[in-house]
Amino acid sequence: MSLSDQLNDILASLAGFGPATWLSISFCVLLLVELLLLRSDRTLTRKLLAGLSAIVIAVAGVWAALSSARGFLFMHLLFVDNQAVFMQVVVALSALFVLLYDVFTHSDNATSNSINRSGLPLEWYSLLIAMTLGLFLMTISVNMLSIYLSIELVSICSYLLTALVADRKASEGGIKYLLFGAISSAIMLYGMSLLYGMTGTLDLTAESFGTQLAGQDSSVVAVAMMLTLAGLLFKLAGVPFHIWTPDAYEAAPVPVAAFFSVAPKAAGVLVLMRIVTALPLESAFGSVSATVIQTPLAVLALAGILIGNLSALRQTDAKRLLAYSTIAHAGFLLVGVVALNNAGFDAVLFYAGTYVFISLAAFFLIDLLARSNGSDLTISQFAGLGPKQPLLSVALIVVMIALTGLPPTVGFTAKLLSFSALYDTYQQTGNNWLLALFGLGLLNALISLVYYLKIPFLLFFRPAVSPTEPQKQPSLPKAAIYLAVGLTVPVVGLFLKPDLLTRFIADW
Template identity: 80%
Template sequence: MSLTEQLLDILSSLGGFGPEIWLAVSFCVVLLIELLGLQRSKATVRRLLAVLSVVAVLVAGLWAALMPVRGFLFMHLLFVDNQAIFVQVVIALGAGFVLLYEAFTTSDSDVVLRSNSAERPNLPLEWYSLLIAMTLGLFLMAVSVNLLSIYLSIELVSICSYLLTALVGDRKASEGGIKYLLFGAISSAIMLYGMSLLYGMTGTLDLTADVFGTELAQQDAPVVAVAMLLTSAGLLFKLAGVPFHIWTPDAYEAAPVPVAAFFSVGPKIAGVLVLMRVVTSLPLEAPGGTTAVVLQTPLAVLALAGILIGNLSALRQTDAKRLLAYSTIAHAGFLLVGVVALNEAGFEATLFYAGTYLFISLAAFFLVDLLARSNNSDLTISSFAGLAPKQPLLSVALLVVMLALTGLPPTVGFTAKLLSFSALYEAYQQSGDSWLLALFVLGLLNALISLVYYLKIPFLLFFRPADTSSESDSLVPMSKAAVWLTVGVTLPVIILFLKPDLVLRWLANQ
């Protein structure tokens, strides 16, 4: 391609790159306002930055949804399709909800709640620009089809994640950020090694190039599968998938609730789409057998390991955020179930699971935080005892969300698991792989294990008396806007169970 043709391609690609350009400009504007507002009232600057940040991410999501451009951008570095747009819209919604929740629960003083048992400092002003930058990285992940663009977008998300984890600056936050950084560096190195192997085999970094599949088809299938698994290390790290999950509980516990809530949804949704793109780039046939089938078994093992480790580890937790952190590890395994199926129904089920998990996970983090705030307590599970009579609306909402995380009706969590495991059983019938059957059976049985810890907090809320040794029985006043936002995030958990076609119809048109 001549230089003139390259320049013309770049110029024509700008039409499909609007949301990313908007987020990049918004990041610079928010950062500049933050620097210029150092000498002004901190509360005034915070309110301005919150409004600008919410507008930035929601406009980016709306722009992506309405953008008519489809196809390759920047000489096959990026690819815009309906799947990418769906993921971008979900990420923008998640970022918007998190920013609104933080704004509604932030006071004009330096500390939202301060007592002998709970201390919640406001997030530093830098968090707004970092969240926009992380959203930009997730948008880029959603459209990346080149190994180079995939790596760069993952690193942008990772760097922002490390900083957001340690942003509060206390000892726990610093420790969580360092652990996150170390495991991120390891997974990044492994991913780069896998990418180098793929480049050595194919001579290209473009997953969509014909030569990529043609050259891989000439290699032994087990060799290709190993290279693909190594390349997937960075994606498993963003998914909090086994064996790159160890950072999750410490990082989630150290990070403020809005940050941990966004970690639980944004990187997972973008990461699982990139993983689907990597898997579908495999050749159908190779000398050692069908490459996809060779990769299917290790992915099934990783999915099953994530479900078991996440659920069994959550049983022992006494802190609500650590419990939800191990829950996200288990749900990373459930997200992989549809990918393991390696069929269209499985990929569609995975996107449905990822899109609906946004509401379930965000609502879970928001609800436990609000209930703890109302009791002026920390996030220790025992501190939720007896709060249902005092906070009936939030308690019922949390019960609904916990049923959704378990995968029981009448919640969309049931629908998501039904679609994923149906696709997995269909794949088992076609391949006869015993690991797929093991994942199917043990994955469903894990719903019984998860019932024990998911219903622990609702049980305490409704059936255990409040701690009589507390200093005061009175509730701490909460922002009504935060309460109604949280209830609003919870409603789709029921609505999408009754009307799943609201999402399925969009996915079916891809």
């Protein structure tokens, strides 16, 4: 390709790169505004930065949704398709919701207990924009170089957001997050180097990538692929790179932990789908057995579901409980990928699109209930709050049922689509690991029911914990209540009308 052709390709690619360009420029502007207003009134500065951040994220999401640009960008470095656009909208929605929740619940006179759940410093707004940029880039990356760089951008922002609050627990959680992130990145780079050595290209969509892999030993390809997936499993909180999750979630403020539970999973699972589909499972040049990647992924999915659910049973802190819940849901997300068919991939998109509302609502509602009692997030402190906060408590019951995967919530529909696609694949392949994942995965709904309903049980069937000294109960911001409860509307609505989202995914 001549120099003029390369320049023309770059200019043509700018149209599809608009949302990422907008986020990059906005990140620099926010940093500049923060520096210029460093000595100004802190409350006004926070309101200005929050408003600008909300506008930036909303514009990026709308721009991505309305853009008609599709195809390869920058000489096959990036690729924009409907799946990428859908995940970008999911990321933008989650970022906007956590930003609004932080604005609604922030108080400059917060106590030391509540600072760990809100009261984020001003730097958090620009870091949220930078992390959103990294996630947008992850969704359109099809080159191993762009995949690695975008994951590292997301990871660096994640480390900083975890340790942003000035206390010992946050610093400890951030360091643990950093150490495990460095290990997973090193393993991922080693896997990518093996794939590059076998194929001679970094482009997952290149014809030579599939051609060369088809001529390699299947076990070698399996090892290289699983090593490469290490970084993605880290962002997904998937086994065996899940160790950081409970400590980081407990240390991070509630809006940050809520964002971690949704956005990196949505972007990470899409990249994982792209890598898996790059394998020449059926090709004119040869093929790699589907079980080479299918069986290891099924084992990891099953391990994530089991470890997440069984570990959550023993938790006494609500955020740690939700952290182990996200590990289990990372396993459920992998179920659709393991199916290795279009129905499974569509189920993954549906799961990610609905999990935004379920997970964010769970974090917000639990935080608001703890605030209403003036207590921390210890599970025992939720006893007796049901009659005092009936709206929040009923909404939390709906969300917990959705996390379990029972009707009448969209959590049931999401699991139904994923496991239906998995069972279809099992009937075609006869792979016993798929049957084990199908049976034990569904059985785990009973295990998860035990800990998901622990807090609702305490809310209504246990007396309130008597404080040693009478305390004035803080009033909750109504806007935050409306936001948290409002997120439960699509949780039930999409169960009654799932075609609103399934048709959107299929036609878009």
